[in-house]
Amino acid sequence: MSGDAGGPYLRSGQVAERAGVNVQTLRYYERRGLITEPARSPGGHRAYPPETVTLLTVIKAAQRLGFTLEEVAELIGDGRGGRPAPDLRARAQAKIAEVDARIAELSAVRQALTQVVSAGCGSLTRCACPDCPLPSTDLAE
Amino acid sequence: MSGDAGGPYLRSGQVAERAGVNVQTLRYYERRGLITEPARSPGGHRAYPPETVTLLTVIKAAQRLGFTLEEVAELIGDGRGGRPAPDLRARAQAKIAEVDARIAELSAVRQALTQVVSAGCGSLTRCACPDCPLPSTDLAE
DNA sequence: TTGCATCCGGTACCCGGGTACAGGCTTACC
DNA sequence: GGTAAGCCTGTACCCGGGTACCGGATGCAA
16 A cells, blocks of 8 residues: 555565465465466565466456366466467366266265155165165266 | 185175275275274184175265265264264255255356356456456355 | 564475385185 | 285375475564
8 A cells, every 4th residue: 555666566475465365375376387486585585566466366266166276277377388378268168067067966966865865764784664775876977 | 606614704805806996995994994894814814704795885875975984984883882873864864955055056156157158258367358257256155 | 783573495284085005924726 | 835816014195275384584673
């Protein structure tokens, strides 16, 4: 808020606080290639440009969309590095397919669970109910 | 196949093969308390009763229902140990609630992803589309 | 100039469910 | 009695996403 004279660089603790992230996480993301290595003070302390905070919120948004850090790294790295930029739209569509598959799996599990409940199985090992669904829990896996 | 004279005990490799499980997994389950320590041959080799194979298929069935190994251990351990036996039906109902919650989360993610797709965002970092949903991806988390 | 907060690098640990490897011992069969 | 397959214990590693701790160096303000 006060001055930004000479260069508004932030130290790691400031970036972490503004982005709502642990300081260790910052270095972790650096190792994973999600954020580029920032400039350093003469003593070796990291000096981040303020955009890093924005970048971190973008990373967190992408994570919430179900992308892994590796995928986020790819998505962020487009433009730089010369590799063909991965299209976010295409990636999002592929991710929707993944999510749908996962939901389908969970629905099958849910189905099997309701069968267990309605059949009245009382115990895994000694189920006394007739037509116990336990041994035949296939889930088409 | 041949004789079962004196005791139809199985060695770890036989149990593993019949249950479709790795031998290491057997010992892992033993450490985790899912299967009790079997008898030993004079030389120290494990000698399993044949029921162990059935138990392993039960464990795998429970896993497919979404129970963690710790939960399976509890469910199996009922009857023995004197603790009040956890009711499988109740556990299954609770698990259904968990599954439903997870499905709801994934549906929200799916929703957000379709917004990204339909808004036409091309890039995480430099999205040129109007009313880009990326910064406001809340998912009510 | 001194004191304290912060940062540094490196390493180890956490969760869950296993898998793999090393170096030795047993068992089974011929 | 030889030989190979199988088993033993103990330990380390894998995935993903971080978190924690250590001893030492820096930064900043009074």
